[in-house]
Amino acid sequence: MINKISIRCSLFSFLLIAFFQLSCAGKNNTDISEETNLIVKKIEKINVLMGSAVGYGGNRPEQYDNFEELKKTASQEELLQLTKHSNAVVRCYSFWALGNYKNFDLFSLVKDHINDDAPVKTQFGCIISTEKVGDFFINLVNPENENSEIRQLTKKEFSKLETILINQENSLYALNNAIESATPTKALYPKLRALVIKKHNQSALVTLSKYKNPNDIELILTNREKELDDDGESGYFYTYKAIQNFPDPHFFPFLEKRLYETLDNDHFSNEWLEMYAAIAAYKDAKALELLKIPFTKVQHQNIKEYHIKFVYEGILVNPSPLYDDLLWKIWQEEHIITLEGFTYLLQLNSGKTLEFSKKELMPNYQIKNTKSTARFTQGIFTENLEETMLNFLLINDKPFTYKILKEKIATAYVNDFEIYCAKVLELGDKSFAESLFKRLKNEGNPHVYLQIVETLISFKDKAINERILEVRKQNKNMNVDWGSYSLNAILEKNNIK
Structure with a gap:
């Protein structure tokens, strides 16, 4: 009798639960319209979060059309509900769409998804990756990222979000970003130290080092990244970063040992940059000695260039007058110079920088010892080092710069040619015409000959225009494939027949 009653009760309970489940399911279905559900299913089927242009051709994918449909069709309430959808791509697109609503509380929604660590496959442009x-969500509303498509959090809101990330258990990559940008405070210190000890959090180690607390020396010295192929020498990237913030004498023997371990390697490691930057952070004679070691003691010459490059970059991270001569040496003997290094050395000695720049752009030039000061303004600087050097040379030695330009027009490869030809176009001086025609006569690369033609046309000289047509008859390369069609368009646009 008892068994029968139990069975009946169990059956009744089962039916009751099933009824409520079906009722809830029915409610969810009615909350999302059939039209919206159809779009959601399309998004689920492709199951990749895509931008408006993907692949090398920058084509608009079908998935982005689905997203646009979702934005047009789904209501704000539907989108909010879809941020809880079982499919990660649907959740992301729904949040993205909500970013278009002016009065919607994005902050609270992002905060609610701090523990949403489901992986989602993404494709933006040619880049295919996976993120949580x-x-x-966080990257989309980060005020540091320029995104005119959606409303972003205020800096105050984002700062508050980063505080929550640090204090709330989560496995997001954004946690590391929050730690790295955190301002060291007394209250934050124990949290950071706990993250290092308990979670082996490398970003926390770097921020912890900013406190320069002697109690953390051993923690930094014994730190090594886990889950790396153990070659006995790697895994110290964040250790080196920490030492840069806290260049205590206790770390110096460690750095010296690590440096000597690299000298016989037949491969390079990007960790070396941080190692050399850590050494440079000491800014003393011993550090200078270590920074000079790769010039003479690296066993494999093909690896030496990486060492020197990293020494150079490490010094620029932690510059000091002690290292200035080494920077000049690296430029002169190793031909390593960057825009950052050029700017630094220009401030030190403009006359010497002028001489080195001439040598850089014309290798057979003999550097002169000079105590003169070269002129420069902020207007010389662009994002390109060679263009910046050209601008610098132009205001100090125009004839020499013209000589460089004519030589580069004749010899520069396609990737560099654009810079020099663009400078000729900017100058608008017909004296470059002969150099341009000499290159045009046999040039086979459309990217080069089209730019030459446009530059020649810019001189607005009838004789030059007629000569372009004559050269085209002689150079068969200018009459084939897409280059020929583009050339026709240029000539037609300028009424050159």
């Missing part, structure tokens, strides 16, 4: 849903 919570990270996508």
Whole structure:
């Protein structure tokens, strides 16, 4: 009798639960319209979060059309509900769409998804990757990222979000970003130290080092990244970063040992940059001695260039007058110079920089010892080092710069040619015409000959225009494939027949 009653009760309970489940399911279905559900299913089927242009051709994918449909069709309430959808791509697109609503509380929604660590496959342009849903939400509304498509959090809101990330258990990549940008405070210190000890969090180690607390020396010295192929020498990237913030004498023997371990390697490691930057952070004679070691003691010459390059970059991270001569040496003997290094050395000695720049752009030039000061303004600087050097030379030695330009027009490869030809176009001086025609006569690369033609046309000289047509008859390369069609368009646009 008892068994029968139990069975009946169990059956009744089962039916009751099933009824409520079906009722809830029915409610969810009615909350999302059939039209919206159809779009959601399309998004689920492709199951990749895509931008408006993907692949090398920058084509608009079908998935982005689905997203646009979702934005047009789904209501704000539907989108909010879809941020809880079981599919990660649907959640991301729904949040993205909500970013278009002016009065919607994005902050609270992002905060609610701090523990949403489901992976989502993404494709923006040619880049295919995977990130966590919570990270996508945060990146989308980060005020540091320029995104005119959606409303972003205020800096105050984002700062508050980063505080929550640090204090709330989560596995997002954004946690590391929050730690790295955190201002060291007394209250934050124990949290950071706990993250290092308990979670082996490398970003926390770097921020912890900013406190320069002697109690953390051993923690930094014994730190090594886990889950790396153990070659006995790697895994110290964040250790080196920490030492840069806290260049205590206790770390110097460690750095010296690590440096000597690299000298016989037949491969390079990007960790070396941080190692050399850590050494440079000491800014003393011993550090200078270590920074000079790769010039003479690296066993494999093909690896030496990487050492020197990293020494150079490490010094620029932690510059000091002690290292200035080494920077000049690296430029002169190793031909390593960057825009950052050029700017630094220009401030030190403009006359010497002028001489070195001449040598850089014309290798057979003999550097002169000079105590003169070269002129420069902020207007010389662009994002390109060679263009910046050209601008610098132009205001100090125009004839020499013209000589460089004519030589580069004749010899520069396609990737560099654009810079020099663009400078000729900017100058608008017909004296470059002969150099341009000499290159045009046999040039086979459309990217080069089209730019030459446009530059020649810019001189607005009838004789030059007629000569372009004559050269085209002689150079068969100018009459084939897409280059020929583009050339026709240029000539037609300028009424050159």
